Amino acid sequence: MIPSAGVGSRIQPLAFSKELLPVGSCRVGSLERPRAISEYLIERMVLAGVKNICMVIGPSKADIIKYYSSIFNDVFFTFIVQNIPRGLCDAIFKALPLLNSDDSVIVGLPDTLWFPADALCQLTSDHLSFLLFPVDHPENYDAVEIDEYGFVNHIHVKKSGVTQRWVWGAFKLPVTV
Numbered sequence: 001m002i003p004s005a006g007v008g009s010r011i012q013p014l015a016f017s018k019e020l021l022p023v024g025s026c027r028v029g030s031l032e033r034p035r036a037i038s039e040y041l042i043e044r045m046v047l048a049g050v051k052n053i054c055m056v057i058g059p060s061k062a063d064i065i066k067y068y069s070s071i072f073n074d075v076f077f078t079f080i081v082q083n084i085p086r087g088l089c090d091a092i093f094k095a096l097p098l099l100n101s102d103d104s105v106i107v108g109l110p111d112t113l114w115f116p117a118d119a120l121c122q123l124t125s126d127h128l129s130f131l132l133f134p135v136d137h138p139e140n141y142d143a144v145e146i147d148e149y150g151f152v153n154h155i156h157v158k159k160s161g162v163t164q165r166w167v168w169g170a171f172k173l174p175v176t177v
Helices: 037-047 062-068 088-098
Strands: 002-004 022-028 031-036 052-057 076-081 104-108 129-134 142-146 152-157 166-174
Touching (some): 002 088, 002 104, 022 037, 129 142
Antiparallel strands (some): 142 152
16 A cells, blocks of 8 residues: 555656656666655555555546556556545545455555565564654654664654654554554
């Protein structure tokens, strides 16, 4: 599941959805084409075995549908429109009707690039697990406070004065959570 309904007010004005921001390029046949930032997440999800991807988009993000209709032939895309962006939890709940009770779900941020590419393969499916990475300015992200055993105590959403340097780029959980 990829929440993509936000407008990206911190990087506006853009003439396209922030999820399609070009970062790097790739070769397709004999042509070199720009790569959208969200392509990296989708590639990482595919590497982790994902076959079905649900993108929750805003009503003005038809460019995402057009872009992904011609890429990733081995992935089935579903697009759900979140008419009013109400945050990550609402986006996840919008996708729940598409899931079976024995499914596990990977939720990834489409505008975040992390390495290594196979990191999602390390996340467990039997409980909530986060893919964390350190940043220099955690106040610009969702900073994750963890204890000495690596368990999550709190998530500070774009909060100033945060001392934790860890932020999340994706998480995996069973639907039953």
